[in-house]
Amino acid sequence: MTLYDWPRAAAFGRVIPKNKIYEHTGANTALKDLFVREVDQIVWSHKLAPETVNLAATKQVAEIQVFRVTTRTGALDRDVLRAIDKAIPFPLIFEVVHGNQIKLMATYKRPSGADSARWVVGDYFESDWLSKDAPRAQLPVALDMGALYERLVEPLVAGQTARVAPGIAEAPQTAYIAAAFEETVSLAERIAQAEAIQRQAREVERIKARLSREKQFNKRVAINAELRAAKQELERLTSLGHGGNPGAAMPDV
Template identity: 65%
Template sequence: MTALYDWPRAAAFGRVIPKNKIYEHADAGSALKDSFVREVDQIIWAYKLAPETINLTATKTVAEIQIFRIMLRTLALDPDILRAIDRAIPFPLIFELMHGGKVKVAAAYKRPSDADNTRWVVGEYFESGWIAEDTPRRTLPVVLDMDALYERLLSPLVIEQTTRLTTPLQPSHERGTGESLQAPFTPAPDAPVVPLETRITQAEAIQAKVREVERIRARLTREKQFNKRVAINAELRAAKNELERLKAVSLGAASTSN
């Protein structure tokens, strides 16, 4: 399970961010604004992890890490909301999403663009499962600089979500109401040796393949002609085999971290 961290008091910021400020920076359209109103109660810029607040050296790619707490009106959250906040804040972000006495952690790998270091590249979002807000929090990991801290904060999210996505797949009609492809997370090491970017590349490939498997399954469910079902089944087997290959690569990388 992804750890909740006891963020240092010296890093406390505690500033409420008006939604309209996010709209301005993200050039939000009406649909995204509606999502903010429907799903978000309050956005709090909770902590600033920076050299002057946690005594770690800044790096070229990670000068600071910001911790945002989002108080939700609903359990579901449009990922475009997180992306809009990420676009508005020119630092890597870690989100704590709060709802009904529970919390989950979410983040995307965020880095300066190679073409223009004044712009940021925001990848896919990775999330933990929901846990109780009063779950005991850990002290921050001991690292040498901000880049290493960012990796230690983000890597468990990547591992956890990838583990859920790589459990044995069941067709939708075999799963109970509200059940997804996700399964409980098996704890992983805190300090992976495999580079963060490698893990993320593997995780994004698995996410894409899981979505492809689900799309093929949906086509199979709709198709009535026998010959076409045979062809779709073959396509489904190939996609599942490729997913198993990607899973094996990911698990092999994880084993090197032990």
């Protein structure tokens, strides 16, 4: 995963006070406490729009906003990003900064089919931490703003899926990304699968935690069977992601 060299013409550089986010989201005390503990500064750094990147707007993506969130700790609760996403009526790409490290985070944000004035915000996907001095790449080639948004989000989805499910090997994952760019599978479908993989990986970890706490032999046998079934389901989901054999063995997790 690389950082992007956002076009100079798209630079915006406006600091966003936290209380503005609170006002637009009706933040409760718990959410405000999260912002105070975890967020040092929020900067609206770039506006990717037809006039700044020379790409036509689409019905779903008129502009893409880039927000830089400087954190007080290495962890950032997803509710912080979700609040910012709810406050800004455009798709967002986050650059999360902590010390000398930076990573990209985003959810695939799109208008609701039931109400175009409302936005659907799903799971968040993220890159690995990189050095703030890491080389930056040019924006992906795209025909319009909607395609650019997909090109920015897709590597985050693919990369995180590979980290969550280590059974996905590097070569199949590369093929999976290539197939995605050929639009054999829609981004929405890939995200739905990635979210299913993440949910199942969390379920595997939940069962493993139960197993580690259980002392009675007969109950451990039952939990082990449940764990094997959960691993098999995770294997099935990851196999769908890269065209692998659903019956292939998956390493213990």
